[in-house]
Amino acid sequence: MSLTLCVMLWSVDGRQDDLAAYEDDVLALLGRHGARLVARVRNAETADDLPSEVQIIDVPSEAALAAYLDDPDRLAMGARREACVSRTELMRARYA
Template sequence: MITLCVLLWPRPGQEQALREYEDRVLALLGRHGATLVSRVANADHTDQLPYEVQVIDLPDQAALDAYLADPDRTALAEDRDRSVARTELLRVSHLT
């Protein structure tokens, strides 16, 4: 299993657009056997601190690759470019 912590920063003033984009692409996770474990917004986000943090479990690298290449996800690239300034992916482990 792969567990990702996804850190997202919006373009200035695009917090709502980022959330709407993420709503759409996260809905595709199930197609690839993935699960959204947690999704939270940081009210105190800055250039250094992300606006949104997600934890996602995926069965394996093939599932992650398939999710990233999902045609319905890639079709939303313009929405992503308009709303998301920065994304960081961290491979993490569940501690409990």
């Protein structure tokens, strides 16, 4: 069963550009797992209560999501993630 995910990311203060660069690299791995980025937007304002970036991602299955999350190249970027992402929320969504 396919999944639609809404991923909300908050950056560490002053690290919005680093978050965007990190996401450029990890999102490039989606295709390996049959997933695709549908939309990606960055917040035009600076507000701690709003996410810095929001993504809509379609994933073909739970197994594909697990494989993406466990991708060795993604995991190797963990230190970069820790340095620039302060919070992540993942919402399973559906198209209206």
